[in-house]
Amino acid sequence: MKKFVLTLLTLVLVCGSVFAGSRKRTIDPESLPKPAIELIQKHWPSCVIDQAFIDGKEYEVLLSDGTMIEFNAKGVWKEMKCTDGLPVTLVPGYITRYVVERYPKQLIIKCEKMRGGYEVKLTNGLEIQFDLQGRVTHVDD
Numbered sequence: 001m002k003k004f005v006l007t008l009l010t011l012v013l014v015c016g017s018v019f020a021g022s023r024k025r026t027i028d029p030e031s032l033p034k035p036a037i038e039l040i041q042k043h044w045p046s047c048v049i050d051q052a053f054i055d056g057k058e059y060e061v062l063l064s065d066g067t068m069i070e071f072n073a074k075g076v077w078k079e080m081k082c083t084d085g086l087p088v089t090l091v092p093g094y095i096t097r098y099v100v101e102r103y104p105k106q107l108i109i110k111c112e113k114m115r116g117g118y119e120v121k122l123t124n125g126l127e128i129q130f131d132l133q134g135r136v137t138h139v140d141d
Contacts, residue, residue, distance in 0.1 A: 024055040032059055033075025040069070043087045079112040085123070086111055094134030095120055 029037075029049040036059060040049065047063040054060075057073035067082040080086055085107030088096045095118060099108055103122055110121035117131040129138040 024053045024060070027052050027054045027059075029061070032061065033071065033073070035075030036061065036069075036071045036077075037075075039075070039077060039090075043090055077113070079110070081110045083109055085109060091120070092118060092130075092134075095128075095130055098128075098130075098134075098136070 029052040032049075032052055040047070040061065040063070044063055044065070044067060047065050047067065049061055050064050051062040052059065058078070059071040059073075059075070061069045061071070063069070065082070065084065067080070067084075069077055069081075070079040072078055077090070080090065086109065088108070091108055091111050095108070095111070099106060099120070099122065103124070103126070106122040106124050106126070108120050109123055110119075112119045114129070117129060117137065119127060119129045121127045125141065127140040128136060129140075131137050
């Protein structure tokens with residue numbers, strides 16, 4: 001019985017330490033990777049970082065205007081959300097051209113890098129997926 005209790009206790013401690021290491025926690029914005037800080041300063045110069053988090057090797061940043069940006073360990077953006085529209089300079093040109101031509105009154109409010117392409121969401125709720133060659137692969141309203 002003692003072996004069982006000891007084994008169970010060990011298992012609980014090991015599992016607890018594994019899951020504790022992957023929890024999102026608040027960090028000082030200055031500890032973000034340099035490319036992430038530079039991207040924010042360049043494209044959102046009037047905003048300040050309200051909160052910065054680390055989750056494993058990824059970062060999440062909330063700006064004062066409500067923008068949310070996720071970065072990988074190197075500080076390269078993975079996903080961006082902004083209800084006022086994302087800076088078009090951050091979205092691949094072929095996506096911006098497609099949206100401007102077909103949905104001229106809509107803004108891109110979300111852009112996510114996915115395996116093999118991107119997914120964007122427009123102010124009207126339309127979600128469009130693109131491959132890396134700029135072809136639309138899926139449209140979901």
